[in-house]
Amino acid sequence: MKQVTAAVVRLLVTFLIVSAVVFVNRSQGGDEASAETVRCDLDPPGDVAGLETCLARSPRDVEILLELSAAYEAAGRHAEARVALTRAAAIDPRDAGVRQRLAR
Amino acid sequence: MRFLALSVARVVNAAFFVASSVYCLLSYSSFAYAQFIKPQLVGWIPDAAALHHQVFWLTVLITAPTLVPVLVRGSRGPRIAAAAYLAGNVMLGSWLTVNPVLTLAGPNTRTLVIAALCLVPPFLLAVVDHICAPRPVVRPVELSRLFLGAAAAAVATWLTYTLLIPWYLPRTVGLDLTWTAMTLAVGVSLVSHLLVFAVIYLVAAAVIAVAGLARRPLVEYWAVSALCAAVLGFIFERVVAVALSFQARESWLLSVWLSAVIAAIWSGLAWQRRASGVHEDDDAIDVWFGPITGPAAVTVIGLITLPLVALGLRTAVAQFDWNFLLQKLGVCLVWALALGWGCRATRRAARSRAAGDRLAVAMVLVGLAGVPVATRVATWSGDARLAPEFVLDRYAALDGSYQLLRGLLRTNAGADAEFYRFLKAHSTLGFVSASPVDVDFVDGFHATTARPHIFLFIVDSLRRDYLSPYNPAVTFTPATQAFAAESVVFDRAFTRYGATGLSVPSLWTGGMLLHKQYVQPFAPMQSLEKLLDGGGYRRLMSDDHLVTQLFRPSPATTLLDLQIDEMDHTMCGTVNELQSALTATRGDTRPIFAMTRPLQLHTARLVRDPETPASAYPGFAPGYAKQVAALDRCLGGFIGYLKQSGLYDQSVVILTSDHGESLGENGRWGHAYTLYPEVVQIPLIIHLPTTLAAAVTTDRSSIALSTDITPTLYALAGEQPRDLGVLYGRPLFTPIDQPIRSRRRESFLLSSSYGPVHAMLRHNGRSLYIADAVQGLDLAYEMQADGRMARLTMTDVIRTVNRRLMRDHIGQIASAYHFTPAP
Numbered sequence: 060m061k062q063v064t065a066a067v068v069r070l071l072v073t074f075l076i077v078s079a080v081v082f083v084n085r086s087q088g089g090d091e092a093s094a095e096t097v098r099c100d101l102d103p104p105g106d107v108a109g110l111e112t113c114l115a116r117s118p119r120d121v122e123i124l125l126e127l128s129a130a131y132e133a134a135g136r137h138a139e140a141r142v143a144l145t146r147a148a149a150i151d152p153r154d155a156g157v158r159q160r161l162a163r
Numbered sequence: 164m165r166f167l168a169l170s171v172a173r174v175v176n177a178a179f180f181v182a183s184s185v186y187c188l189l190s191y192s193s194f195a196y197a198q199f200i201k202p203q204l205v206g207w208i209p210d211a212a213a214l215h216h217q218v219f220w221l222t223v224l225i226t227a228p229t230l231v232p233v234l235v236r237g238s239r240g241p242r243i244a245a246a247a248y249l250a251g252n253v254m255l256g257s258w259l260t261v262n263p264v265l266t267l268a269g270p271n272t273r274t275l276v277i278a279a280l281c282l283v284p285p286f287l288l289a290v291v292d293h294i295c296a297p298r299p300v301v302r303p304v305e306l307s308r309l310f311l312g313a314a315a316a317a318v319a320t321w322l323t324y325t326l327l328i329p330w331y332l333p334r335t336v337g338l339d340l341t342w343t344a345m346t347l348a349v350g351v352s353l354v355s356h357l358l359v360f361a362v363i364y365l366v367a368a369a370v371i372a373v374a375g376l377a378r379r380p381l382v383e384y385w386a387v388s389a390l391c392a393a394v395l396g397f398i399f400e401r402v403v404a405v406a407l408s409f410q411a412r413e414s415w416l417l418s419v420w421l422s423a424v425i426a427a428i429w430s431g432l433a434w435q436r437r438a439s440g441v442h443e444d445d446d447a448i449d450v451w452f453g454p455i456t457g458p459a460a461v462t463v464i465g466l467i468t469l470p471l472v473a474l475g476l477r478t479a480v481a482q483f484d485w486n487f488l489l490q491k492l493g494v495c496l497v498w499a500l501a502l503g504w505g506c507r508a509t510r511r512a513a514r515s516r517a518a519g520d521r522l523a524v525a526m527v528l529v530g531l532a533g534v535p536v537a538t539r540v541a542t543w544s545g546d547a548r549l550a551p552e553f554v555l556d557r558y559a560a561l562d563g564s565y566q567l568l569r570g571l572l573r574t575n576a577g578a579d580a581e582f583y584r585f586l587k588a589h590s591t592l593g594f595v596s597a598s599p600v601d602v603d604f605v606d607g608f609h610a611t612t613a614r615p616h617i618f619l620f621i622v623d624s625l626r627r628d629y630l631s632p633y634n635p636a637v638t639f640t641p642a643t644q645a646f647a648a649e650s651v652v653f654d655r656a657f658t659r660y661g662a663t664g665l666s667v668p669s670l671w672t673g674g675m676l677l678h679k680q681y682v683q684p685f686a687p688m689q690s691l692e693k694l695l696d697g698g699g700y701r702r703l704m705s706d707d708h709l710v711t712q713l714f715r716p717s718p719a720t721t722l723l724d725l726q727i728d729e730m731d732h733t734m735c736g737t738v739n740e741l742q743s744a745l746t747a748t749r750g751d752t753r754p755i756f757a758m759t760r761p762l763q764l765h766t767a768r769l770v771r772d773p774e775t776p777a778s779a780y781p782g783f784a785p786g787y788a789k790q791v792a793a794l795d796r797c798l799g800g801f802i803g804y805l806k807q808s809g810l811y812d813q814s815v816v817i818l819t820s821d822h823g824e825s826l827g828e829n830g831r832w833g834h835a836y837t838l839y840p841e842v843v844q845i846p847l848i849i850h851l852p853t854t855l856a857a858a859v860t861t862d863r864s865s866i867a868l869s870t871d872i873t874p875t876l877y878a879l880a881g882e883q884p885r886d887l888g889v890l891y892g893r894p895l896f897t898p899i900d901q902p903i904r905s906r907r908r909e910s911f912l913l914s915s916s917y918g919p920v921h922a923m924l925r926h927n928g929r930s931l932y933i934a935d936a937v938q939g940l941d942l943a944y945e946m947q948a949d950g951r952m953a954r955l956t957m958t959d960v961i962r963t964v965n966r967r968l969m970r971d972h973i974g975q976i977a978s979a980y981h982f983t984p985a986p
Contacts, residue, residue, distance in 0.1 A: 066372040073369040076527050080362055081574050083531050086939070088578035092963035100964045117960075119945070122907050122926060151929060152948050153654060155864035156905070 099123070107134060121147045121154065128160070166439040170432060170454065172229045173288070177428050179222040180285045181421075183265065186212060187278035188417070190268035192407050193593040194917045197680040198664045200268070202708030204729055205767065212266055216259040223252045226288065233295045241295040248291045252284065270593060275413065282424040289424070292431030296438040301380040304387075304446040306368045310519030312448070312506030313367075314526075317360035319501040321353050323469045324564040330474065331561045336827040338557050344549055348558035351537050351551075352565040358530025359568055361523040363502075366390065368520065371447075384447035391451065392426035398495055401571055405937055406486040406836075408591040408918050429454070449510065452503035462507045465500065473497045477563055482766055482832045486918070486937055487566070494567045550956060560830025575939045582966055583919070583936035588984035589973050590919035590936070592679040597980040599687040602672055602891070604877050604884035608697030614880045615852050616755040616814040617700070618805070619872075621670070622734070622794060623663060624764040624834060625820035627656070627846035629783065629791045636782060639792040642799025646818065647848050653867040653895065654950075655928035656847035657913065658822045661838045664916035666821040666869060667709050667760065673873035673884075674891035675912060675972075677980040685713045691873045695719070698880050700756040703744055705732055707760055723759065730768050734761040735797035742804050755810075760821065763790045766833045784826040815879050816850040817872065836915050838922040838933050840944055840952035843913055845869065849895070855879055859896035862903050866928040868911060871895050890975060912972035921973065923965040932965035 098104075099113035103123055110127040117123060124147035131140035144161045151157060186208070189195040203209045211218070230245040237245065268274045328349075332338065340348070367390055374386035396418045404414035429451075436453040437445070449456070456462060476493030540549050548554070559566035575583055631637040632647035633654075659675060660666035669676050671691040676682070686692065692714055695702055704710050706722040707729050714720070723740045724732050737759040745755070762768050769786050780788035798818065805811040823842045825831035834842045847867055851859070870892035877884040878894035886893055889909060897903050906927065913922040919936035929946040941962065943955040955961070977983070 062376060066369075066376055069369045069372050072524075073365045076365055076524070077362060079531060080358065080527065080572070083535075084572040085574045085576040086579050087576050088582065088966075089957075089959045089962055091578075092958075092960040096960050097964055097967070100960065101968075120926070121929065125907070150948065151927075151946070153864055153950055154927065156862060156907075 105130065107131065107136075119150050121151050121157065124150075125157065125160070166436055169229045169435055169439075172225050173292075173428060173432055176222055176226045176288060177285045177425070179218060180281050181425075183215065184278045184281035184421070186265060187268050187274050187281060188407060191270055191274045191278060192409070192591075193270040194591055194664055194680050195407070196270045197712075198708075198917070202729060204708070206728060206730075212268070213263070215265040216256065216263055219256050219259055223249075223256060226252075230291070230295075237295060241291075244291045244294040248287055251287070255284065279417070279420055282420060286424045286427055289427035289431035292435055296431075296434035298381060299384070299434060299437045299445070299450050301384060301450055302444060302446050303375060303380050304371050304383055304448055306371065307519045308509050308511075309367060309371070309448060309506065310364050310523055311509035312502065313360040313364035314357070314522070315505035315509055316498070316501040317356040318353075319466055319469060319505055320498055320564050321356040323473050323497065323501070324562040325349055325352070326470045327474055328561050331830075334827070335560050335830055337829055338560060340554065340557055341548065343544075343546075344554045345558070347537070347540060347549060348554050348562075348565075351533060351555060352558070352562055352568075354530050354533040355565060355568045355572070357526045358533070359572070360502075361526035361530070363394070364519070364523045365527070368523075380447065384450055387447045387451050388426055388430050391429075392422045395422035395425060398571070402491045402495075402567075403488065406488045406918075408587075408937075448506050452506055455500060455503045456507040459508075462504045465504045466508065469497060469501060469504075472500065473563070482770060485833075486836050487563075490563055491567045491570070494563045497564065547956070552956065553954060557829055566830075570938060573939050579939070582934070582970075583939055585970065586919040586921060586934060586936040586973070589977055589982075590678045590914075590921075591917065592677065592982070595679065595982060595984075597677050597679060597682050597982040599682050599684055600979050601687045602674055602690050602887070603693070604673065604690055604874055604887065605697075605882045608694075609881055611881050614698050614700070614754040615855065616810055617757070617876060617880075618814055618816045619756075619758040620734070620798070620816075620818045621667060621758070621760045622764060622818070622820045623760050623762045624766070624822065624824040625791070625794075625846060626787075626823045626826070626841060627820075627844055628841075629788060630795075630846050632848060633846060639780065639788060640795040642795045642802065643818065643848070646798065646802055646816075646850065650816070650848045650850035651861060651863055653847040653849070654864045656819070656845050656867040656869075657843050657911070657924055657928060658820070658845045658869045659911070660869075660914050660916050661822050661842045661920070662835050662916035663709070663760075663821045665914065666916060668713055670821070670869045670872055671713065673870050673877075674887060675870070675914075675976050677976055677982055678914060680916075681713065682980060686715060689713065689715075691876070694873070694877055694880060694882070695756050697882075699753055701748075701751060701753040703741055703755065703757040705737055705759040707732065709760075710758075719753075730762050730765065732759065732761050733763045733797075734759070734794040735800075737761060738797050738801040738804075742801065745804075745808070745810075749808075755814075761794065763794060764824065766824070787824070787826055811850075812853050814850070814852060815855075815876065818846060818848045819869065819872065820845045821869070836918045836920055836937055837935075838913055838915055838920055838931075840931060843922065843924070843931070844952075847872075849875070851879070851896075855896075858899055860899050860903065861896045864927075865903070866906050866909075866911070866924070867895055868892055888975075890972065890979075910968045910972075912969060912976075921969055923968050923972075925965075925968075930961075932961055932969075934966065934969060 096116055099116050103110060103113045103126060107127065107130045110123055110130055114120065114123050114127060124143045128140045128143035128147070131143060144157065147157045148161050190200050199205060200208065227249060230249060233241045233245045264277055268277065367387070370386045370390050371383050374383045399418035399421055400414055404418055409417065432454045433450050437450055476496065477490055480489035480493065537551050555569065559569055627633040629637060631640045631644040632652045658666050659669050664680055665676055668681065672688045673690045676688065682688070700719065702717070702720045703723055704714070704720065705724045721744060723737055723744070727736065741757055764787060769790065772786050775785035775789045777785050779785050802811065805814060822834050823844055824834050825837065825839060825841055828839065828841055831837065831839060871894070872892065874884040874892045875895045878896060884894060889911070911924040913924055914920070920933065922931055922933045924931055931944040931952060933942045935941065941957060943957050943961045944952040945955050947953050
């Protein structure tokens, strides 16, 4: 009887340990990103304030920088438009589209 | 000596039947059948299948003498078993001679059943071996020696692969691990080995303890055998079945059956080994590992030479391109040897049971604590380069044992598990119902005589950074450089599919395809063929398995490279033949379409080449670079011919590849399953006739996809292809009076041809997200200022956005083909 109990206990402990190993090594995909961040990435707003907020979330997003530059330009904020383009060119200097806009 | 002869005979027997079974499994796998078996890409495989029954008889001839002693001197039961086995084999051999089953194998359920049946003869032989050998008398297992054996095996395997690091470090491309990172990784590897072997010990101890209740030591032996079979089955399922993309149910059934057969064969050998000598005081562990253990000196020599064994195994299959399948199986063999020799070396050690248990639990706890500690080292030290996803992934390229451990320990739960299930349900589709889709870029073709000639060179596995227009460090492609100077070089060209199987067909379609080889009939999706028909092109195409499967026979077609093995298609051979054909048909006024896919850079082809000294192409993979240089010379020769014959200025000439290639980056080789940057980035250089070049414009730094090539040809041939949406390509050139349409905000799905591995390409080709359902992991890359793609830390935003897009794009493809995955 004592031996049976010991075997059962050993089985249970082993099961618990294996479960713990599986549990600690599992990946679950992390948390869902916030709706606002996802929107910035997939469908950014067209206004300067909205684009600036998105840029703060994704500072290396060249497309947001280009759109922000265009928005600044439309608002007559030429110096800021140029800064945004310069930042975009620094991130992706091989992008001919960015270089052309900067040259203009 | 008798045991040695018997071992060789059993290994030969098992190898023959397992190889037969594997052949059937490969044939059952629709992608392997379509890409390798049916087109007979590897010449000796169909030859071996045709000779199957003859090799069967040879196997019987090798096996039969080992049963003669039983037939002559054995008692009644063993004699009947041996005679029945041999009689059964004679009957089976006669039947196989008349019915060569392997030559009829294909992607159908019958082949799967044959694969399972192939394993019945070796299983029956194992039963005969058990019947013929006396039952081993064993003493109960001392769990303490089992613990010491497992601990010794953990240290031995860790040490084996750690000692090999100095060998692999200079031979692995792109590894920038600091000493701190390396030390951290080696420590994590040690802890991981201790953790896994401690778990193996605890499970074995539990199973043996339960078996011990029967108070019959032989029950312990069967428990050990069953446990080993279970471990083998787990490894087969996680390593082999996954690599072949089998579905869950069939993969588990096959893994269980295969592991049971191998365990039975091994057990039969173990019993025969014990019967061949005097072994007192053995327990179940000694009997099980008997075939690989011997005197203490053998064990010591074995443990000392383990690094050489590991090195030999890995070197032999280093470039085998199937999710590291053979490399991982080689590591499993090293583990088994280490465990066997470890248990043997610690046989005489005596400790209390409790000490082993406590130490094992302590090892597990250290291992469990190690995971969060390793995760936080980067945060504590403030050094982002110590993040485990970078350090450990790179280190795994050096340490095959850790690489396998990491894969086996990885489990997906929650959103990850659900997402990878989704990818698997939509990938490598075999027997599913799907309808062809009409891909029509135009409603009808204009009547015009001014169509340009088209020369399309799709070089299999050509990396763009081995061409000087993409990499100034390349000095061995002067002809390509000259050709590029007269052409448009697309800086951000990507293939839509890793590997040829779907890459080339999707290029012809000009769009993404259902992940199946292939939806039939293919003609409705064959946009390129429609253009050739509508444009009145005469075609000169290399005779490869995709052309013969996916182009309809036509009197306008002349096949090149006939009677030449596909793997031997080279740029030189094809363009020489093409030149002769063009010269011979100079009077033909129809526009020319010529296409070839040279395979001289393919991994399977390169391994046949004699070794090229590294000094010949410093900084490059020498064998590969040598073939690129050869290819370049022949391309240059052909361009010269086009110029000489006056065709060049009337021709669109395209140099591209179906995918890139991993050449040792972080230990990766090949392209079959992966979508790493070096695999998805391709060269794309397009030469335009002078008149066309003056009439169009393009943004060469904008993203260009392999699926854009066919719609581009439509446009260059004078048609106006319509925009079919994000899953399809669009012309890369715009009439000079029209604005270039930006693709900056668009996202593109890329897929592997042969496995559930997909990627999203975004931000004008700067961002690459890869979801690998084979390995159960995802990766993110970002293009740096110098054009190099660097790995990023995964974030919730990257994961959420890309997975959402990937689901959407894959769902759109499924919907277009009226495919619904099984629930």
